[in-house]
Amino acid sequence: MNLAVNIGKLKLKNPIICASGTFGFGDELKRLVDFSSIGAVVSKTITAEPREGNIPPRIYETDCGVINSIGLANPGVDSFIKEKLPALGRLKTNHIISLGGFSEKEYKQLVEKLDKQDKVDAFELNLSCPNLGKEKLISQSQKLSSDLVKGLRKLTKKTLIVKLTPEVTDIVKIAKAVERAGADAISMVNTYFSLAIDIETKKPYLGNVTGGYSGPAIKPMSLYRVWKVANSLRIPVVGGGGITDYKDALEFLLAGAAAVSLGTINLTDPNAAKDILSGVKAYMDKNKMKKISDLRRSFNG
Amino acid sequence: MQAKVKQFNVKLREVKKVKDDIFLLSFQSSHIARVAQPGNFLHLKLQSTILRRPLSIHKIENNLIYILFKVRGRGTKALAQKRKNDRLDIIGPLGNGFKIKKGENSILVGGGIGVAPLLFLAQKLVECSTFNVQRSTLENIILLGAKDRKEVVCEKEFKNLGFRIKVATEDGSKGQKGFVTDLLKKQLMAYDLELRTHVYACGPKGMFYQISKIVKQYKDLDTQLSFEQFMGCGLGVCCACVILTKAGYKKVCQDGPVFSLKEIY
Known part of the structure; x- marks a missing residue:
């Protein structure tokens, strides 16, 4: 059985990816986690300048999901290169570095600084963080997303993955524009805008008022969007949103995702990738499938 | 980690x-x-x-x-x-636990269920003081604060470890009527200031704020506080459980849960 998948030029040993913001830079978890089951780790989003992040409380749990408002807390690109990057090459997985900018200039700076680093296997452009207090996310605009990807495409030969928000009227339209602009893959979905209110204090639970919703609650909505996009594009889709076990992962792979991303489950179970991978393998074995794309082909939708 | x-x-x-x-x-x-x-x-x-x-x-x-x-x-x-x-x-x-200060009086302050980690601390304090030559002059005290008598727990366990116990309840159903911080104020006043004293506390944030006001006047007094914050991963990667310190946001799961009072207030 061959579990390897290609995402642009990036070859992953298996299709399990740990999503940005849920796995640090990877290195922090090396004593607890078996990286041999992880195809790639997407780093916490790096910005041009260090960021302290949003006012706490930053996390709220519902019956079936988690609302977070971290606000891209990170040490900034220079400190990342100096202090975090050297340790990453020692882990037996691929490193996709997530980039967040507040202007096209910042995104360009980030790509220029990181393009020459060989420990960076690919970039994921975070065009969809819901916690920055902005009126509109970049990936809510076809034009902004497309222009940005076109500009960055000229600066790097490394694999460019673009992470989209599900909060749009027509995600296929945005995804197609990003594909035409030169992206190697789409990653979806980022979290959904959300709010929780404490009825005793009559205040929002989160310090930043609103947050991004993730976890099991968002799975059917995310799966729908992944299925729509994966079947309209030529480039691969890294699909996820609420994956908790191997059955969820299989649904995304059947729907057409080339690889799956695990997010909130990593917070509860840092070794979730291992269980999910072995579940996927057992299912493929039972169904006499030889490669990951056989899953997609077998879908009777 | x-x-x-x-x-x-x-x-x-x-x-x-x-x-x-x-x-x-x-x-x-x-x-x-x-x-x-x-x-x-x-x-x-x-x-x-x-x-x-x-x-x-x-x-x-x-x-x-x-x-x-x-x-x-x-x-x-x-x-x-x-x-x-x-x-x-x-x-x-x-997490980062309590740092044990040897050769000092220990005042433990537990607000409500905040008493939970203090018994393990008391065990370690007693273990350490066994090897301390000054032990005869030193004192271990636990101040327990609660809403009412039903919330007061662990007295026997602290007593068995040789701790002096003082209780305050908000409704006066056990011990002194009032707050555990009233007990702390009194206890610190009773001490000769030449004697080194260390305060270890766990409880609600309101209690920590009151403690910070009380200990301000004793400049040699060190205080450690164990904070509670709703957590994501608990492993330092998600950055959800931060609290504001004088040096910016710090993770309760990794930099804490125990912080020096001077880092916060």
Whole structure:
């Protein structure tokens, strides 16, 4: 059985990816986690300048999901290169570095600084963080997303993955524009805008008022969007949103995702990738499938 | 992350009601018993919640690890429903615990269920002072604060460790009527200021704020506070459980849960 998948030029040993913001830079978890089951780790989003992040409380749990408002807390690109990057090459997985900018200039700076680093296997452009207090996310605009990807495409030969928000009227339209602009893959979905209110204090639970919703609650909505996009594009889709076990992962792979991303489950179970991978393998074995794309082909939708 | 952290699947030895809505559970782990420091917490996976729940180590005896908790939300309710021989997935020990100051008077301040980690601290303080030549002149005190008598727990355990115990309840149903911080104020006034004293506290943030006002006038007095904050991963990667310190936001799960009072107030 061959579990390897290609995402642009990036070859992953298996299709399990740990999503940005849920796995640090990877290195922090090396004593607890078996990286041999992880195809790639997407780093916490790096910005041009260090960021302290949003006012706490930053996390709220519902019956079936988690609302977070971290606000891209990170040490900034220079400190990342100096202090975090050297340790990453020692882990037996691929490193996709997530980039967040507040202007096209910042995104360009980030790509220029990181393009020459060989420990960076690919970039994921975070065009969809819901916690920055902005009126509109970049990936809510076809034009902004497309222009940005076109500009960055000229600066790097490394694999460019673009992470989209599900909060749009027509995600296929945005995804197609990003594909035409030169992206190697789409990653979806980022979290959904959300709010929780404490009825005793009559205040929002989160310090930043609103947050991004993730976890099991968002799975059917995310799966729908992944299925729509994966079947309209030529480039691969890294699909996820609420994956908790191997059955969820299989649904995304059947729907057409080339690889799956695990997010909130990593917070509860840092070794979730291992269980999910072995579940996927057992299912493929039972169904006499030889490669990951056989899953997609077998879908009777 | 510290080298000592591991993921375990343990079998519960006992889950018992201590009083009203306060429960005590225990399980065996020689690893945790060997490496845990007072103030460390364990991150417990519960089937009925999305995220784990961080709970401090209450005491350790003969490789048995105890967790004392009060039922407050979904997580603690599910934990209280666990039974003997149930399995529990645990990550730990985690966090930066209390630093033990040798050769000083120790005043422990527990607000409500905040008493939980202080018993393990008391065990370690007694262990350390056994080797301390000055022990005869030093004193260990626990100040327990609660809403009412039903919330006052662990008196016997502290007494067995040789601690002096003082209690304050908000409704006056046990000990002095008022707040535990009133007891602290009185206790500090009673001390000769030449004598070194260290305060260790765990409880609600309102209590910490009152403590910060009281200890301000004693400039040689060091105070450590164990904070509680709703957590995501508990491992330092998600950056959800931060609190504001003088040096910016710090993670309660990794930089804390124990902070020096001077870092915060």
